[in-house]
Amino acid sequence: MNTTTKATASQRSATPLISLPQLAPWLIAILFLLLLPVIFNSGSALTIMNQMAITIVFALAYNMLLGQAGMLSFGHAVYMGLGGFFCVHLMNMVEFDGLWLPLPLLPLFGGFFGLIFAIIIGSFSTRRAGTVFAMISLGVGELIAASSIIIVAFFGGEEGISADRTMGPETFGFDFASQLEVYYLTAIWLVISAAAMYLFSRTPIGRIANAVRDNEERAEFLGYSQRYVRMISFCASGFFAGIAGGLFAINFEILTEENLNLGTSGVILLVTFLGGVGFFIGPIVGAVVFTLLQTVLSQYTEIWQLYLGALFVATVMFFPAGLTGLLAMHIQPFKLGKSSLLLRPYMRMLVPILVCFLSIAALLETAFHARHAPIGENEMNLFGIVFDSHGVLPWVVIVVLVLGSGFLVKRLAPELKEAWDDANYLEPRS
Amino acid sequence: MSAPAIELRGLKKSFGLAEIIRGLDLKIEKGERHAIIGPNGAGKSTLFNLITGRFHVTEGTISMHGERIENLKPYQINRRGLSRSFQITNIFPKMTVFENIRCGLLWTMGYKYSFWTLVSRQHHLTERTEEILEKIKMTERRDDIAGVLTYAEQRALEIGITIAGGADIIMLDEPTAGMSHSETDHIVDLIRDVTEGKTLVMVEHDMGVIFDLADKISVLVYGEFIASDTPEKVRANAKVQEAYLGAASEED
Amino acid sequence: MELIFVNILDGLVTGLLLFMLCSGLTLIFSMMGVLNFAHASFYMLGAYFGYEISTFVGFWPGLIFAPILVGIAGALVERYGLRRVHQYGHVPELIFTFGLALLIEEIIQFFWGKNIMAYDEPDILNFVAFSIAGNAFPAYKVFMIFVAMGIFLVLLYILTRTRVGLIIQAALSYPNTVQNLGHNVPLVFMGVFGVGTALAGVAGVIAGPVLGTFPGMAVVLGSIVFVTIVIGGLGSLWGALIASLLIGWLQTFAASYNIVIGDVLVSIGFTRPENLDDSALRDLWTLTVSQIGPILPFLLMVLVLAIRPQGLFGKRES
């Protein structure tokens, strides 16, 4: 009893909310978001950036489950999708029924509906972690995606439900007809949600979620019900996923079955894991990289999904901490002031590794072209080089490149490993 | 006020057909340091798990300060002021030492499931955590990941987490298992220090530690107490010498 | 009445096909604790390998060699992929197999393209075995039933009568003790994964001609396979068999009878709204059981897990 009153008293003690070094990355991020559309002002760039922002919010929400609370969900698209569907209906009510609702507030309602469904489904799915939770999430995801096609009145069948975002009351003179206005609206919500999710991870429940992830039984012996902790994490995650759904509704003005199905749920798992589940910015990195890969790579090659699948499997196998983990590995050498030790082996490895990856890609592309291109179109263009995919010479060149660079990488690997070990220890080892 | 800290009445536990705990009666008074000893497989850990809610009770009752607690969830029992450690180290391996201790504090300091306060801004919480780190002499390892600590350090951290919440009943399951002599001495000092004025229940194999720490000893053999008394009397008890101490000396 | 008998037979075929996949999956799960998301992808590999071999030397060699190839592929995946991921824990393992499922689908499209393959049953089995009230029962389906039964009996024999089987049985019940018995656990793991995926390969070869061989065939079956072993109880072979048959019949009978949900609602006392178009629940009233047939297993799984998390016959929780 005594400690409780003391605790609440100390909460009121005046301290600055957040210190400058803590604030700096956020300020840089905000500045970056403000400046982005100045550099990339085409409609498609804005659309892609909006798409990225939405994916970031969704991935961060997903990581509240996977990274923070250790719950693997195969059906999280449901909460984003349902939030989005309700938002589209709200937009239509604004247009046709005269509901007064300024557009910028819409994502909040998306979050609210995401939360409601998270409460309903979480009430039975969060009883256990691990495989049982994963399987329930899969089942519920499939059920809701399937009913979205059956219940036409609400979900609009496979055509989905569309709306017009510009029909609401103007907010500060904006009617949100232009992509740019929508971009800034999305960016503001991105910053708000990211900050809220970051702060959530710093609250008692956020910390205890980590504890439950690491050791659910021990947490029980510290006074916390693991089920309740998971439930709260799940609801919070559902809320932010719903916000992402609201943003999606504003950006695309249409929600379809696609927003609910297993594919979308799988993609967000992929995005989050690719970025790195152990870090707050992991999902951000994952969302940025994935969106770019998906939009840019698919313009250049038909087999982009093959690369993506290979990248994902390689990440799980070799860098389970994701791309961010790969970067974070370098903090230790940097702190020790030994990052310079790595420079030389990195430089030596750079060319062979690049050549290795590019030549493997060239091998796949050429094989694919040789097999699937129309007759007569033997010429293909790869990295700006035009050659005949049916000819012997290109094949010989590519195979030699693959084998040669692969051999070099293997040769150089021990050197890198040694340098890496040295750079990670304070004292040079004997 | 007179109710004992822990009271067992006719406690039984079966797994399938095997009856592991066969009707235990025991009173542990407030402030008492009580050790439970017995040969391997006697049911000591099972008894711990029954009291702390990890296992369901087959028959009988468990009371804490006069209130029945059998078959409550572990977290419910913990909230009533009982905290335990584990025989196999049971910490949060991916979190820092500081965070491990802080997790032990959160509930009892009233933060519960709060998501509107930031832990880093709770000076009182940070101070308490630092105090405990000081107590278990781990201030220097504050920011290290718990999973990389040495075994002895992890055991100390385990005790730190257990006592952090300020529970008035502390249950330690073989706190010195697998430790060297100097490490054991350190842990014993630590236990004596941190359980000052509290009820302590411990399972232990090291007789030195038991006679050093315990006010009372209960001897558990095949799911039954064959003695429960002060160290001197237990040591003199013929049945104990035959069933337990005799066997123990053979082992040595 | 005759129709019911035909439906029972059809459901049996579906159920036994499911079981061929589930038996491998549940073996792998019991031994290794890995829920192999990519299991149906190995089934698809089996169908494609079978098709490719059949274009050169006919169906029957495909039935022998395709599963062997799939098994080898599975063993390689275990050796060079899964074993590496194993050290990170179960969630990354699950994610790995999830990624593997995506990758296998892409690899198949890389080599075979996206078209439906013209994979047909062998001519020798292309006749009507018998007819019931005008409903033809193809000989190939009889063949499928016998293959599935055969596999089940062989599995049963191996598990209960051989040394390897005893080790596997021990692992089913006491996953941690087998490690201590001095058996070469990594080798056993690799073998079990190889055999499990080879079983999926057999299922692929014999199902490919009937259910179609196309890049989406794994997705159609994939999650149902999970659902089945989760319902049956993770790690229980009998549970897998019973759940497979249950789901086979459930889907067959759901598809066979046009029970309208609205009629059911009326019969249990609800009144039908006067004007359906105005009702928000209008879709519920016109829904038929056959429309929701394929999602019934998911509903069943959610119910089973919410009530009995270890599944119908499972002893262990995951």
Add this chain to the structure above:
Amino acid sequence: MKKVTGMILGSVMAGVLGFTATAAIAADNIKIAFIDPLSGPFATTGTNGLAEWKFAVENLVNVKGGVLGGTKLEVIGFDNKISPKESLIQLQVAIDQGIRFIAQGNSSGVANALTGAIKKHNKRNPDKQVIFLNYAAVDPALTNDKCNFWHFRFDANADIKMDAMIDVIAKDKAIDKVYIIGQDYSFGKAVAAAAVRNIEAKMPHAKIVGNELHPIGKVKDFTPYARKIIASGANAVITGNWGSDMLGLGKAVIKAGYTGPIYTYYAASSGITKAFGAAGKGVIRVVSEGTLNPPISDRVTTYVNAFKAKYPNNNVSQLRIANTVEMLAKAIDKAGSTEAIKVAYALEGMEIDSIWGGKVKMRKVDHQAIQNVYILAHTDENMTHALDNSPYGLLTENTVVDAGMDSPTSCKMKRP
């Protein structure tokens, strides 16, 4: 620190993005954006369609010197992964590249998303208006309730095709029990509704013995459905199924012992013709807006042979693509401009001679193309142009001239 490295990474990638978004604007061909699935499970139809588009543009327009006195047409593929969301992104990318003609066809869901988005886009950006050339999405709503000025449909819609199909079925008085089965989504429902309407109106002697929907893409084994069809005693089956649902249903029904006709929309090419093979002969019928067998002219034979020489693994299967390209070229010439609004007005009411026979007229009131509709049979006899590199193909059985010419529409077109 981590944040900053993330940012740097982000900006590098964004640089790549900016480069690609602006780089592609070059040359002065008139570009058509082909937004359809080029990867994923539906890519077969998409890539085949793209090949047909590219070939049609080259061989019907560019060889004759292009449009506007020498400008060439060019088709650029955009992969929408059959996702409405991706389609909208690709639409935006296409518009940014200065493309003003959008072609799409696979999935009415995507078409719905696109037509809505294009309507809003044209209203919000009058300087960048675009036209939607819908060459395959046949959901009737697109030229009825959801019609708009920028959308033109070159395929016969589901209602028109059903109208023609029932006209043909009604001629066979022996058919008195019809079974309707389809996928449970808008198109499947539209087909079922149209079938019921037409059968009731034109086949008073016939009875509908079954009318049901099954989940789309989720049925592993169609045998139970086949059993019901057999049990109902049906002597004609009508289905709007496509892809593996079509093949699965067809094979199961045939295997279960059914011998009557199955009338379909999409039971051809993409491997389906080859997979049906001998089993489908005498059973499978396809309703289509054009026919290859027998070819009505040497022009058809030359065209198809040239196509097969270039794309041996693809089929000339979506015949309206040629009509679309020819009409578009004519409209651009007539408008004397590539401005979307002028071309759109030029397209309204336009009439051309179809390479496949008969005339194609773009009805002004709802932007629905009116053309001949054919009922084709799956067979290996009298095949000039077989499909899927198999001996099998589609042969004309019946022709309905100017099908659906007077079909009603609920479209209330608003012209800018």
